Amino acid sequence: MKSMFPHEESRVDSGRFTTNSQSIEYGPWHISYDVSCILPSVCSTKVVCERNDDQFCQFCIYCKQLSIPHFPDMVFPKNILTLTHTSGAKIHFDPLDALKHVASTADAIEVSCSEAWLEARPDASKPKRPFDWTFSTDYKGTLSDNIIVENTDEEINFEILKRKDQILFYHDLTLFEDELHDHGVSKLSVKVRVMPCYWYVLLRYFLRVDNVLVRSYETRMFHMLNTNYVLREFTSKESNAQDLKIPTSQMKEADDVIPFLPVKEKVTHKLIVESETKT
Numbered sequence: 001m002k003s004m005f006p007h008e009e010s011r012v013d014s015g016r017f018t019t020n021s022q023s024i025e026y027g028p029w030h031i032s033y034d035v036s037c038i039l040p041s042v043c044s045t046k047v048v049c050e051r052n053d054d055q056f057c058q059f060c061i062y063c064k065q066l067s068i069p070h071f072p073d074m075v076f077p078k079n080i081l082t083l084t085h086t087s088g089a090k091i092h093f094d095p096l097d098a099l100k101h102v103a104s105t106a107d108a109i110e111v112s113c114s115e116a117w118l119e120a121r122p123d124a125s126k127p128k129r130p131f132d133w134t135f136s137t138d139y140k141g142t143l144s145d146n147i148i149v150e151n152t153d154e155e156i157n158f159e160i161l162k163r164k165d166q167i168l169f170y171h172d173l174t175l176f177e178d179e180l181h182d183h184g185v186s187k188l189s190v191k192v193r194v195m196p197c198y199w200y201v202l203l204r205y206f207l208r209v210d211n212v213l214v215r216s217y218e219t220r221m222f223h224m225l226n227t228n229y230v231l232r233e234f235t236s237k238e239s240n241a242q243d244l245k246i247p248t249s250q251m252k253e254a255d256d257v258i259p260f261l262p263v264k265e266k267v268t269h270k271l272i273v274e275s276e277t278k279t
C-alpha cells in the first residue's frame with residue numbers, strides 16, 4: 001500500500017483563485033479535496049467572458065450552467081471532494097452539480113411553505129420568476145459513467161463507524177450556504193473521514209425556515225477497504241416546525257434537530273467501482 005500520509009499543496013489556477021488542496025492515497029483510492037474562496041456575485045472578467053470562447057469566470061460558468069435566477073449567498077465553487085479509484089471510477093461532490101438539482105421550473109412555485117415564509121418576512125420581495133428559494137437539493141454526489149449502481153439490502157454498518165480507530169484523513173467542506181434573509185439556514189456540506197479499514201462520506205443538505213419547516217437530505221457513502229463497492233444511503237427527512245416542538249433557538253445546528261425529524265424516504269444502493277472478474 002502507498003503512503004497513508006496526506007500531503008498538502010497550494011496552487012493558483014488559471015483564474016485568481018488560490019486553492020488549497022489536500023489528498024491521501026488509500027489503497028486503490030486517491031481522495032482529495034480543494035478549499036477555495038467564495039463565488040463572486042458579478043462577472044470578474046467581463047472582457048474575457050464576453051468573447052464567449054469557452055473561457056469564463058466562475059460566476060459566468062454558474063450563470064450558464066444553472067437555470068435558477070439566484071444563487072445562495074455563499075457558494076464555494078471549488079470546494080470539491082473527489083474520490084478516484086485506480087479502475088477509473090470517480091465520485092465527486094461539487095456545488096455546481098448540487099445546484100443543478102434545485103427546482104427552477106414553474107412547479108417550484110409550489111414549494112410547500114412559500115406563503116408562510118413570505119408572511120414571516122414581510123420585507124422580502126418575491127423572486128422575479130419562480131424557483132426554489134430554499135435551494136433544496138437531493139444531490140447525491142456525481143458518479144463517473146463506469147460506476148454500476150445496483151439495488152441492495154445491505155446496510156451501512158454503523159457499529160464500525162462508531163469504533164474509535166485512528167483517523168487518517170478528515171475534512172468538513174461547505175459547498176454552499178444561505179441564511180434566507182435571516183429567516184433560517186440552507187446549507188450543503190460534505191464530510192470525509194478515512195480510517196484504517198474504511199472511508200466514509202456524509203453529504204448533508206440542511207434547511208431550517210424559522211417557525212415553518214425543517215428538512216434534511218443526507219447521502220452517506222461507506223467503503224470497506226478491499227471490497228469493490230461503495231454503499232450509498234440516501235435519507236430524506238422533513239417536519240413542520242410546529243410538529244417538532246423544539247424552540248428555534250435549540251435547532252441552530254443540523255445535529256440538534258436532524259435526529260428528531262421523521263424519515264420520508266430512505267434508500268440504499270451499491271455502487272460497484274470495479275468488476276468482479278478483474279484481476
Ligand SMILES: [Zn+2]
Pocket residue numbers: 042043044045046049056057058059060061
Ligand atoms: Zn464572467
